[in-house]
Amino acid sequence: MNDAVEVTLRAVGVLAAFLVLPLLVGQTEHKVMAHMQGRLGPMYAGGFHGWAQLVADGVKFVQKEDITPAAADQRVFRFAPAVALVPYLVAMAAIPLSPDVVAADLPASAVFVLAVTAVGILGTLMAGWASANKYSLLGAMRAAAQLLSYELPMVLAVASICLAAGSLSLSGIVAAWSPWWLVLQLPGAIVFLVSAVAELQRPPFDMPVADSEIVFGAYTEYTGLRFAFFLLSEYAGIVVMSLLFAVLYLGGWHGLASDQLGWLWTLLKGFCIAVVVIWLRVAWPRLREDQLQRLAWLVLVPLALAQLALTGVWVVVAA
Amino acid sequence: MTTTEGRRELTVGMGAGGLATADMVLNIGPQHPATHGVLRLRIVVDGERIVSAEPIVGYMHRGAEKLFEVRDYRQIIVLANRHDWLSAFSSELGVVLGVERMLGMEVPERAVWARTLLAELNRVLNHLMFLGSYPLELGAITPIFYAFREREELQAVMEEASGGRMHYMFNRVGGLKEDLPAGWLDRVAYAVQAVRGRLPDLEALIVGNEILEARTRGVGIVTPETIAAYGVSGPIARAAGVDMDLRRDEPYLAYGELFADSGPGRVVTRTAGDCLARLEVLLEQVHVSLDLAEACLDRLRTLPQGPVNVKLPKVLKVPEGDLYTATENPLGFNGYYLVSRGEKTPWRLKLRSASFNNVAVLAEVLPGNLIADMVAILGSMFFVVGDVDK
Numbered sequence: 001m002n003d004a005v006e007v008t009l010r011a012v013g014v015l016a017a018f019l020v021l022p023l024l025v026g027q028t029e030h031k032v033m034a035h036m037q038g039r040l041g042p043m044y045a046g047g048f049h050g051w052a053q054l055v056a057d058g059v060k061f062v063q064k065e066d067i068t069p070a071a072a073d074q075r076v077f078r079f080a081p082a083v084a085l086v087p088y089l090v091a092m093a094a095i096p097l098s099p100d101v102v103a104a105d106l107p108a109s110a111v112f113v114l115a116v117t118a119v120g121i122l123g124t125l126m127a128g129w130a131s132a133n134k135y136s137l138l139g140a141m142r143a144a145a146q147l148l149s150y151e152l153p154m155v156l157a158v159a160s161i162c163l164a165a166g167s168l169s170l171s172g173i174v175a176a177w178s179p180w181w182l183v184l185q186l187p188g189a190i191v192f193l194v195s196a197v198a199e200l201q202r203p204p205f206d207m208p209v210a211d212s213e214i215v216f217g218a219y220t221e222y223t224g225l226r227f228a229f230f231l232l233s234e235y236a237g238i239v240v241m242s243l244l245f246a247v248l249y250l251g252g253w254h255g256l257a258s259d260q261l262g263w264l265w266t267l268l269k270g271f272c273i274a275v276v277v278i279w280l281r282v283a284w285p286r287l288r289e290d291q292l293q294r295l296a297w298l299v300l301v302p303l304a305l306a307q308l309a310l311t312g313v314w315v316v317v318a319a
Numbered sequence: 320m321t322t323t324e325g326r327r328e329l330t331v332g333m334g335a336g337g338l339a340t341a342d343m344v345l346n347i348g349p350q351h352p353a354t355h356g357v358l359r360l361r362i363v364v365d366g367e368r369i370v371s372a373e374p375i376v377g378y379m380h381r382g383a384e385k386l387f388e389v390r391d392y393r394q395i396i397v398l399a400n401r402h403d404w405l406s407a408f409s410s411e412l413g414v415v416l417g418v419e420r421m422l423g424m425e426v427p428e429r430a431v432w433a434r435t436l437l438a439e440l441n442r443v444l445n446h447l448m449f450l451g452s453y454p455l456e457l458g459a460i461t462p463i464f465y466a467f468r469e470r471e472e473l474q475a476v477m478e479e480a481s482g483g484r485m486h487y488m489f490n491r492v493g494g495l496k497e498d499l500p501a502g503w504l505d506r507v508a509y510a511v512q513a514v515r516g517r518l519p520d521l522e523a524l525i526v527g528n529e530i531l532e533a534r535t536r537g538v539g540i541v542t543p544e545t546i547a548a549y550g551v552s553g554p555i556a557r558a559a560g561v562d563m564d565l566r567r568d569e570p571y572l573a574y575g576e577l578f579a580d581s582g583p584g585r586v587v588t589r590t591a592g593d594c595l596a597r598l599e600v601l602l603e604q605v606h607v608s609l610d611l612a613e614a615c616l617d618r619l620r621t622l623p624q625g626p627v628n629v630k631l632p633k634v635l636k637v638p639e640g641d642l643y644t645a646t647e648n649p650l651g652f653n654g655y656y657l658v659s660r661g662e663k664t665p666w667r668l669k670l671r672s673a674s675f676n677n678v679a680v681l682a683e684v685l686p687g688n689l690i691a692d693m694v695a696i697l698g699s700m701f702f703v704v705g706d707v708d709k
Contacts, residue, residue: 037464134345138367138690203458204530211352212456213694285530286458288691289367 010103014093022235023054025242028271029235029278030054036282061228069132069221076130081222081229084123088236091116095243096171098253098262108168110158113244114151117199120233121147124201124208127230128218139217142289143208147199149296154195156304157188160311161248170244174252181249184314188307189249191300193273196241198292200234203281207289242273342370347693349378355452356704358678362685362693369693372685374678379708387668392418392492392635395668399655400486402672403706405448407483408441409648411490416571417644417657418492421637429619430494430627435573436507436615437480437489439608440473443514445649446605447473449701453598454525456698457534465521469514476507492635494628499619508616515609522602535594539684539696542592549683550676553651554600554701559592565647573615583610594699601701636663648673650701674706 027042030053034041046052068077094109094116096102106112121144128140162168164185165176198205209217219230246252246269253262287295348359357378363370383402387395392414399414400407412434419426451466474484480499481489489496525531546556556563564586565571567578578584587603589596637659645654651673658667677700685693 033460037461038468039464134343203460206458207691210458210691210694212458212698213691215352282461283524284459285454285528285534286691287530288534288689290689291533 010093014089014103018089018092018236021239022232025238025271025274025278026054026235027051028275029281032275032278033282036279058228061225064224066224066226067221071132072221073130073132076126077221078226080123080127080130081226081233082123083126084120085229085233085236087116087119087123088233088240091240092236092243094170095240095247096174096252097243097266098258099171099175101263102171105171106169109170110162110168110173110248113170113240114155114158117237117240118147118151120237123230123233124218127222131218131221133221135214135216135220136218138214139208139210139220142214143201143218145289146201146205146208146292149293150195150198150300153191153296153300153304154199156301156308157192157195158248160188160304160308161185163308163315164311166315170247170252174247174254177251177254179251181251184310185249185307187303188311189245191304191307192245192248193276194295194300196245197277197280198296200237200241200277202234202238202277204284204287205292206281206286207292210286238274238277239270242270242277243267245273246270341365345690356707358702358704358707360681360685360693360697362690364690367689367691369685369688369690372682372693374681376675376678376707379704381705381709383709384668384670387665387670389664391663392637392665395665396490397486397488399670400488401705402670402709403648403650403653403674403703404485405445405703406441406649406653406706407486408437408477408489409646410653411487412438412572413644413646413648413653413655415490415492416646417642417655418635418637420644421640421642421657421659422492424493424629426494426629427626429622429625431573432615432618432622433495433499433627434490435577436612436619437477437487438572439612439615440477440507441487442608442649443605443612444470444473444477446601446608449601449698450521450525450598450605453698453701454531456694457531459524459528459531462521462524465517465524469517469521472510472513476503476510479503479506491628491631493631494626496628498627504616504619508613511609511612511616515606518605525598526602532595534691534695535598535699537591537593538692539594539688539699540592541680541684545680545683549680551651551680552676553648553673554587554604555597555651555677555680555699557586557588558596558600560588560590562586562588565645565652569645571646573618577611577614583607583614594695597699597701634663636661637665645671650674650703650706651677670709672706672709674700674702674704675709678702678707 030041042050042053044050045056068074091113093103094106094112096105124143125140128136161173165173167173167176201208209219219227222230243266246266250269252266255265258265342363342365345362345364346359347362349357359375359378360372361375362372383398386398390398395414396411400411403410447466447470451463454462477487478484480503481487541555541559543559543561546559546561566574566584567586570578576582585607587600587607589600639659639661641658643654643656645652653673654671656669657665660666681700684696688696
């Protein structure tokens, strides 16, 4: 009986985080982006500086008609948003905020999180294929090509961290973390961040949804709540990747009073990374799909391999 | 990525390579986020590579030329400033200059300099719009806000003088609608100074950005031969090294003096002919136009008070004859071929607009490029759909 209560509590906790954190990132994007562009951003919804803007957006999305195009592959089309969204929910359950604050502390959580987030691609691909829309198809193909090629450098970068820590568990990695990693794992950190932004389809790597080219890519035909789920999965993705970055490279809950406030440190570090991801969108134009592939295979993969070799040598010499 | 015969190949990261593909027809527009207007491109793509492209125009055709024939010259100005809504003042100018020339009318000097000033401010407004919207098409969302801050500054003074923010209707045959407001020159000087001071902010976002350069350098090259064949003009032609600018070559208004050897005017050219060159020309032209505006301000301050227009007869009739008047609009040559039979309306008034020719060249430039490049090229043609469709 106790087990059931605990599982329920943990699940509810993850769900709450999953619903709140992406909105927090989204609202931060609204405000940070606005102020970087000499605007104010939302100011009315909820009263204080438009804090409830995204809640209002959600209400609007719920009210909208849920349209499935007549020519679409109906079941796949309807199912795609869930496939895009759920992996991030699952991933969030495995990311520890502190040794105590973690929904499911798996023995190989680093591998688990990477594997699960990669499933999200399938949602985009299904959406694009099922929409019976040429723009959607182009977007889906771009997404598939992009996400597949960025999976490799990301895995290599994480492999380097796991090698350095001697653990595949995220908790174990943070426990083994030392400030030296900030320097020694820097190339890997950069590779990871770039790959994460590419995997999230965020500018400057947002070609799969490039609105000025292919309207909105795979999500062109979506409306209402299903469209909102895709948006939510993007922001949930930012949360997952930012937290993962904080846990892997920034030492997670290491910090002042980490025994009591460890989870806050992880959240803060992750939040800073999320702001960087937002900042990239404000500052940069979009690359072309082939330029992105070029970057992945000619720069990031070699860099990640070099990092892996460096870590390997370091581990052997230090041992 | 290897480059063979100017074609970019998607070879990196393509494991299988040489898969069997089928061509797909894709309609870009008439409603599409990349065309900022109702231009339609019918492209045939092989994967993402464009095999052929055909611009289909006319969704916004309003029969301006036919309407000209049933309007008197005062009313024509209203229509003439509408086809290119970003260059309204310059488009008005062509009509009134043509009519004035056919009437042999002498325009007061103050009006000539004020017109020159307003035309240059209009050019800056136009260019700022494209300097904001072009990065937007490449996925950079911030420059447009910077550009619009500067536009707002200049639009405020334009509005104070003319009452309009887009369709100024400030030209009249024989001069301007009314005199410039008291103290207006100082406010213009301040606005010009403010825009000049903040322009580096905008430039820093656009020029020198590696991604923007990667997207635009060597993309969409237009050769001088193509430019001659299609009648391309304006910044696009000058970016390919075609050194022509009616302000210098066939001076009207006060441009003869401004573009003289010691004057502030100069024609901005580049040689590359790619998207980046077109953007650079636009950016530098803003600086030149601000210089010209300041020169006009200096001159206007020294001119004695006096009329800014000529008293017109109740019914204005243009003597029988015909005349082609071309002006260097922000986007290129804008010409009016006026044929009069001595009545109060023109018998025929043909409009030659810059964007029409500039867009026609797309069929030549687009094939062989990727869809992403199409957006880069389309945006760099700096067109207004109203100016295409008339």
